[in-house]
Amino acid sequence: MISIDIEKKLKAYKGVQVLRVKKEFATGGIARITGPSGVGKTTLLKMIAGLITPDAGRIVVDDITWFDSAQNISLSPQQRMPGFVFQDYALFPNMTVQQHLEYATKDTAWINRLLNIGKLETFTTHKPEHLSGGQQQRLAILRALAIKPKLLLMDEPFSALDVKMKGELISDLQSLIKELKATALTVSHNPQELDGVSGDELEVG
């Protein structure tokens, strides 16, 4: 289980707005986090990953304290090691699909299974510039899963996928997350993007 109780002052367009989140997310599920643009959803994921520091509060993952302002605990991003799907994918321009996955894991059976789930088996030698937007997005998701993370953080992960592809992928992700005894958090400003994601729900803002 993931337990979050944090706050952070955001540098908003006009002055300061405070992001407050208090929520528990169950292991084995894919949670949906929605809220208007600019409310702090990406910032929330980055705080969980350890890329941005909250002003106050606690983050506890599977009984391990990742962050506690009162006790001065803050694990590094390397110690937390979540899978992270960035909104802009953050793929490596010079690496092929296969190399992206081999960079993350040596487990070839796992790589082949991920390629199958992402429907990228026939694109293993392609670099990102020769992939469609949807294929790039699926590669970003597969790369995040390659490390078999206990926590998968996904920022607008299905925005470039058609409804059929998205439905199949969500169903496969649901099985994988259960199998890994992991937890996944998905974020979007567009609730429809997360249709089919049926875990815990959080509305930010």
Ligand SMILES: Nc1ncnc2c1ncn2[C@@H]1O[C@H](COP(=O)(O)OP(=O)(O)OP(=O)(O)O)[C@@H](O)[C@H]1O
């Ligand atoms: N490290 C930071 N410290 C303080 N404020 C930040 C930091 N990073 C971003 N912000 C501010 O937080 C606000 C929310 O940004 P964020 O990207 O988290 O929103 P969002 O809800 O993900 O939006 P969208 O749906 O458009 O992606 C912005 O006004 C931004 O300037």
